[in-house]
Amino acid sequence: GPKVLQIPSHQIIDMGQMVTLNCDPVSNHLYFYWYKQIxxxxMEFLVNFYNGKVMEKSKLFKDQFSVERPDGSYFTLKIQPTALEDSAVYxxxxxxxxxxxxxxxxxxxxxxVL
Amino acid sequence: AQSVTQPDARVTVSEGASLQLRCKYSYSGTPYLFWYVQYPRQGLQLLLKYYSGDPVVQGVNGFEAEFIKSNSSFHLRKASVHWSDSAVYxxxVTGATGGNNKLTFGQGTVLSVIP
Incomplete structure (x- = not known):
């Protein structure tokens, strides 16, 4: 079936640093999502994204979070700066x-996040 | 607000036995319901989904689920489990109308199939 690839599978960083999580969605898909699982x-909804814009975000999607998909490349979740409570599987x-x-x-x- | 409850955190069954994993949902409108499975170190894979019509829906690998509106339930069943069914299920739920396809998940049920 269709595959969504996430890179990397594991990331360890120090608190306060920036991190970018990368997602390669299914090629002809138009809507993109991030979920967080502590x-x-x-698993809890963070955000969804369409046509270059955030459609809806939850209260878990803090100001330090941002998403983008420049020019049809990776769909990314950036956290800047990171906090201890951001440790989870995304x-x-x-x-x-x-x-x-x-x-x-x-x-x-x-x-x-250490 | 929508919510999903999976009351059984862990279920252990013997290979060849029948299986039921319970799911109760809360949603004020018409729901779309899904069961996903997650094998170790893999993403979630869709087992089956219910949109409308026949309340019993068939999925992959012999799984089925029944939508019972009066009970707000969508239990997953399988007649005879195999060791390879060991996974997290x-x-x-999401809404049939409006919304942004936002899925609300239950906490998951860890299924262990013993030989």
């Missing part, structure tokens, strides 16, 4: 459309 |  907890997803269209997920990036 |  160990042992459920999942990227993409879909062809809205209205319940299937989201295809990547395998996640485990972010550890 | 997530139930999710």
């Amino acid at each position: 160990l042992g907890q459920q 999942f990227c997803a993409s879909s062809l459309g809205l209205g319940g269209r299937t989201l295809y997920f990547g395998s996640g990036t485990r972010l550890t | 997530f139930c999710a």
